[in-house]
Amino acid sequence: MSLNSLLEDRRLIICVGSGGVGKTTTAAAIGLQAAKQGKKVMVLTIDPARRLANSLGLSQFGNEETRIALDEEVSGELWAMMLDTRSTFDSLIGRVSPDAATRERILSNRVYRHVSDSFGGSQEYMATEQLYDIVTSSQYDLVVLDTPPVKNALDFLESPGRLVQFLDKRILGWFLAPYEEKWGVGRLFRGTSAMVFKLLGYIFGREFLDELAEFLFIFRDLYDGFRERHEAVIRLFSSGSTTFTVVCAPNEPSVAVAQYFLNELAKRKMPCSGVIVNQMHPVLGEHLDPNLILNDLAQSMCSDLDPNTMTQLIARLGANHRRLLGLSQAEQAFSDTIASRLMENQSMWQVPRLEGEVHDIDALGRVFEQARHVAGR
Amino acid sequence: MLTGKGGTGKTRVSAALGLAAGETGHRVLVAEIDAQRSALEEAFGHTLEYKPKQVAPNVWACNITFQPAMVDWLDRTVRASRIVALILNNPMVQVFLDVTPGARELVVLSRVVAYLEEFDQVIVDLPASGHAVNLLKIPDTAHRLMRTGPIHQRAGEIVSVLRGPDTALGIVALPEEMVVNETVELYARLGEILPDLDVPLVFLNRCAAPTMTDDEHKLLARLSGTKELGSEAEELLLAGRWDAELERATADSLGRLHSEIGVSVVPFPRLGVLGGFEGGPLKVTQQMGGALRRRMLAEAKQMDPS
Numbered sequence: 001m002s003l004n005s006l007l008e009d010r011r012l013i014i015c016v017g018s019g020g021v022g023k024t025t026t027a028a029a030i031g032l033q034a035a036k037q038g039k040k041v042m043v044l045t046i047d048p049a050r051r052l053a054n055s056l057g058l059s060q061f062g063n064e065e066t067r068i069a070l071d072e073e074v075s076g077e078l079w080a081m082m083l084d085t086r087s088t089f090d091s092l093i094g095r096v097s098p099d100a101a102t103r104e105r106i107l108s109n110r111v112y113r114h115v116s117d118s119f120g121g122s123q124e125y126m127a128t129e130q131l132y133d134i135v136t137s138s139q140y141d142l143v144v145l146d147t148p149p150v151k152n153a154l155d156f157l158e159s160p161g162r163l164v165q166f167l168d169k170r171i172l173g174w175f176l177a178p179y180e181e182k183w184g185v186g187r188l189f190r191g192t193s194a195m196v197f198k199l200l201g202y203i204f205g206r207e208f209l210d211e212l213a214e215f216l217f218i219f220r221d222l223y224d225g226f227r228e229r230h231e232a233v234i235r236l237f238s239s240g241s242t243t244f245t246v247v248c249a250p251n252e253p254s255v256a257v258a259q260y261f262l263n264e265l266a267k268r269k270m271p272c273s274g275v276i277v278n279q280m281h282p283v284l285g286e287h288l289d290p291n292l293i294l295n296d297l298a299q300s301m302c303s304d305l306d307p308n309t310m311t312q313l314i315a316r317l318g319a320n321h322r323r324l325l326g327l328s329q330a331e332q333a334f335s336d337t338i339a340s341r342l343m344e345n346q347s348m349w350q351v352p353r354l355e356g357e358v359h360d361i362d363a364l365g366r367v368f369e370q371a372r373h374v375a376g377r
Numbered sequence: 378m379l380t381g382k383g384g385t386g387k388t389r390v391s392a393a394l395g396l397a398a399g400e401t402g403h404r405v406l407v408a409e410i411d412a413q414r415s416a417l418e419e420a421f422g423h424t425l426e427y428k429p430k431q432v433a434p435n436v437w438a439c440n441i442t443f444q445p446a447m448v449d450w451l452d453r454t455v456r457a458s459r460i461v462a463l464i465l466n467n468p469m470v471q472v473f474l475d476v477t478p479g480a481r482e483l484v485v486l487s488r489v490v491a492y493l494e495e496f497d498q499v500i501v502d503l504p505a506s507g508h509a510v511n512l513l514k515i516p517d518t519a520h521r522l523m524r525t526g527p528i529h530q531r532a533g534e535i536v537s538v539l540r541g542p543d544t545a546l547g548i549v550a551l552p553e554e555m556v557v558n559e560t561v562e563l564y565a566r567l568g569e570i571l572p573d574l575d576v577p578l579v580f581l582n583r584c585a586a587p588t589m590t591d592d593e594h595k596l597l598a599r600l601s602g603t604k605e606l607g608s609e610a611e612e613l614l615l616a617g618r619w620d621a622e623l624e625r626a627t628a629d630s631l632g633r634l635h636s637e638i639g640v641s642v643v644p645f646p647r648l649g650v651l652g653g654f655e656g657g658p659l660k661v662t663q664q665m666g667g668a669l670r671r672r673m674l675a676e677a678k679q680m681d682p683s
Binding site: 018019020021054110148174196199202203205206249252253254257283288290298305310313316318323 | 383384414469522525528551554558589590592599603609610612613614617620658
C-alpha cells in the first residue's frame with residue numbers, strides 16, 4: 001500500500017514527531033502529492049522556526065496564505081502559511097466580544113497583551129484556533145499540519161483545555177469573588193479562601209492580580225463560547241476525516257519519541273494512521289569489496305590523476321561503505337522496533353534518505369514517490 | 378545554556394560539556410528543563426530525577442520538573458511550611474498556578490538560577506530554538522507585568538543572571554544547509570530579545586573534516602557518471618558520494634557560520650554510527666567531552682604559553 005492511502009478521505013493530517021526528522025518536509029511532501037491528485041491543499045506550520053519555507057524552496061513566507069507555484073500539469077493547488085499567534089488572538093477577541101467597547105478594553109488590558117504574545121502555551125492554543133477556522137472554512141480539500149518538536153507538541157493537544165480551564169466558572173468565581181464583593185456584586189469572601197487569596201496577592205503582587213481580575217472579569221461570560229469551541233476542536237481531531245501521522249528517523253532518541261507519541265495518541269483516543277520512518281540509508285545489506293568491484297573501471301579513468309588517487313579512493317569507498325552498512329543495519333533494527341509496536345489498522349512507511357537536501361518542489365515529489373509501505377495494514 | 382534546532386544533539390553536547398567542565402575540578406550541574414521524557418538519562422547512562430544525582434567525578438545531573446520546583450519555590454519564598462502546605466493543598470491555587478501563563482517556566486528557571494548557589498557551573502539543556510527564545514523572554518515579561526512582590530523580584534534576579542557576565546548561550550548545529558539557516562536566524566532573534574546575553578559559540582556536531590583530494594573527487598565523479606554500473610558498484614559510489622557531500626557541507630557550514638554570525642565554531646567529528654552508538658551512548662558523551670577538554674587545554678595553552 002502506498003502512502004496515497006494516507007490521503008484517502010482525509011481533510012486534516014497532523015504530522016507529529018521529534019525535531020530534525022524531516023517532519024516539515026514530510027508535511028510538505030504529503031501536501032504536494034494531494035495537490036497532484038487535484039486537491040486544493042494548505043500546509044500549515046506552528047513551529048516558530050521557518051523550515052517549511054525552506055522545504056518549499058521559498059526564502060520565507062508569513063502568516064498570509066501563500067500559493068506555491070507548481071508545474072502547469074498539476075491540477076490542484078498547494079498553499080502554505082505560518083500560524084501567527086498575536087493576530088489570531090486579536091481576531092478571536094473580536095469574534096467573541098459582545099461589543100466594540102468590550103473588545104477595546106480587552107485589547108488594551110496589559111495582562112491580555114502579555115498573554116497573547118509572550119507567554120508559553122498561548123501559541124499552541126492559538127494555533128488550534130486558527131487550524132479549526134481553516135479546516136472548517138471548507139476553502140481547502142485537505143489541510144496538512146506540521147507541529148513543533150516533542151516537548152511542546154503535547155501542549156498543542158492539551159492547550160484548548162488549558163485556556164478553557166482558566167475560564168471555568170468555579171475557578172473564575174473563586175478568583176473573582178473578592179473583586180465582585182468590592183464592586184458590590186458578590187458574596188462575602190472569608191476563611192481559607194481569603195487567606196490563600198491574600199497569599200497570592202503577596203506572591204504575585206496585588207497590581208497583577210487586579211489586572212488579571214479585570215482580564216478575567218471581561219472574559220467570564222465567554223466561557224461557554226470557549227468550551228463549545230474546544231469541544232468542536234476535539235471533535236474535529238478525533239473525527240474520521242482527521243489522522244495523526246508520527247514521523248521519525250531511524251535512531252534511538254527519535255524512535256523513543258515516536259513510541260511515546262503512539263502511546264499518547266492511543267491514550268487520548270486520537271486517530272493515528274501509523275509511522276513514517278524517514279532518512280533510511282538504502283543498502284544491499286552485505287559487505288562489498290571495492291577492489292574487486294571498481295578496480296578495473298577506476299584504472300581506466302585515472303591516467304591524468306595523481307598516481308595515489310585510485311588506491312586512496314578505493315580504500316575510502318571501502319571504509320565509507322562499511323560505515324553505511326553498519327548504519328543501515330542499526331536503522332533497520334530501529335525500524336523493526338517501531339513496526340512491532342504498531343496497533344491494528346496502523347501502517348509503517350520507510351522513506352529513503354535522498355542525496356542532497358530537499359529544498360525544491362521536485363525533490364519534495366521524490367520524497368513521496370520513494371515512500372515504501374513496510375509493515376501493518 | 379545550550380539550544381539549537383531539534384535533532385542537532387544539544388542534549389549530548391550539554392552532557393559532554395558537563396564532563397569536560399567537571400575535569401577542571403569545578404562542581405558542575407547539567408540540567409534538563411521540564412522534560413516530559415528525559416534525554417539526558419541516555420547521554421549519561423543514569424536514570425535521573427528532580428534531585429541532582431552524581432553521574433561522574435564533579436558532575437551532577439537532574440531534570441527540573443515543575444511540581445517539585447514549585448514546592449521548592451514556595452519554600453524559598455514563603456518560608457512558613459504551614460502556609461506552603463495550605464497553598465499546595467488548595468485545589469484552586471493548583472489550577473491558578475497551572476494556568477497562569479508563564480508561571481511554570483518562571484518557577485523552573487528560578488530553580489536553575491538557585492543552583493548557581495550550590496554549583497560552580499550550571500549547564501542547561503534548553504528546549505529547541507523557537508521555544509528556547511519564548512522561554513528566555515518570560516522572566517523579563519513577568520518582571521514588567523508583576524510590579525511588586527516576590528515574583529517581580531525573582532524575575533528581576535533571573536533577568537540579571539541572563540544578562541550577566543557569567544552567563545552564556547551556545548547554539549548546537551549540524552553541517553546542513555537548513556540547520557545553518559535556522560542557526561543564523563536564531564542568533565539574530567536572540568540579539569533582538571536579549572541583546573545583553575552573551576552568545577559566543579556554535580557547536581557544529583557530526584562534522585566530516587575535508588580529507589578528499591581534488592583528484593579523488595574527479596575520479597569519484599567519473600566513476601559515478603559511468604553508465605550501467607552494477608548495483609554493487611552503485612552502492613559503493615553512493616557511500617562515497619555521501620561522505621564527499623558531508624565534507625563539502627561541513628566546509629560550507631563552517632564558512633557560513635564564520636561569515637554570517639562571526640562567532641567561534643567548535644566542530645565535533647562524527648562518532649560511531651548514528652543511532653547505534655558503538656560502545657554505548659555514554660561512550661559517545663565521554664568521547665565528545667574528551668574532545669572539548671583537549672580543546673580547552675589547547676586554548677588555555679595558547680593564551681598562556683608558559
